Amino acid sequence: MKTPKWFLKKNLISCALLPLSFFYLIGSKLVFNIRKKHEYVSRRPIICFGNILSGGVGKTPIVRNVAKFFDAPVVMRGYKKTKHTGNIGDEAKMLSMDDILVHVGNRKSNLILLNKQKSSGPIIMDDGFQNSGIKKDISILVFDESIGFGNGFILPAGPLRETVSAIQRADAVILIKRQNVKPGFSLPTNIPVFYANNSEVCPYDAETDVVAFAGIGYPEKFFDNLPCNVVEKISFPDHYQYTDADIKNLINRAYASGAKLLTTEKDWVRIPEWAQKQIRFSALQTKIEDGFYDWLKGKVNDIVDKKN
Secondary structure, eight states: OOOOGGGTSOOHHHHHTHHHHHHHHHHHHHHHHHHHTTOBOOSSOEEEEEOSBSSOSSHHHHHHHHHHHHTOOEEEOOOSOBTTTBSSOHHHHHHHTTTOOEEESOHHHHHHHHHTSSOOSOEEEESOTTOTTBOOSEEEEEEETTTTTTTSOBTTTSSBSSOGGGGGGOSEEEEEOOSSOOTTOOOOTTSOEEEEEEEEEOSSOTTOEEEEEEOSSOHHHHHHTOSSEEEEEEEOOTTOOOOHHHHHHHHHHHHHHTOEEEEEHHHHTTSOHHHHTTOEEEEEEEEEOHHHHHHHHHHHHHHHHHHO
16 A cells, blocks of 8 residues: 555544554564564574564665675565566565575574574574564664654554664664654664665666656655656555556656656566566665674674674
């Protein structure tokens, strides 16, 4: 579905949904405590990149950077598998395009498999901060300054999966810098915070007219940061599965505007193969400050020494 408007700003709908948030929070805490009793402990260090918001904060490019830095495998659920991404999902498809070894499906089963290998190197877990059934050696949360904590409410009244106090379970935070910071957003001062910057690598120059489309959690982040002339913005639900009819309609709209079609890399892997030859994507590049890798490498080395 599309990200509800009230996720970013409180309104009558979000306030009306607050009673459901109470039950969601109680249910999630119950599941968390039950899973914790059967926690799986990995021989190899597990670095978990997660969030306390429901999607759209820009975690996948960070996972890609760290997986390449350590030459480490990635374990993930493979959310929203489609016929165009195969049996792995769009985020997994993106990572595999960069020659990253991705294990999709039951995370515990995949961790058991990876622990049978000789390597003592780290394993990257994409998402899973709320999954207490697996012990994470390092947990890193990702936030976007323009989104912050959204409207501050728990699902479904807001985007939060759990209360903001859950940040205290993390070892560090990566904060994606933005020009427009969400008012009132601040992070705890007792947890390391590393800063990152995003940039869109557009295949067209700044004067080129483009019709931009996206089916991601917060499409405005994509539209507003494109370094080209966006003449039309078209948004779809997050992880939307495009049909041939959708693509033909988009091509016709771009043709009518005399513009090029442009989308995100995550959307591009979800469109039909014939359309990939006609539509280009803008690659999102994320650069994390150098101190983060020094900090993370030191943490991983310490954990490897303790486990071995």
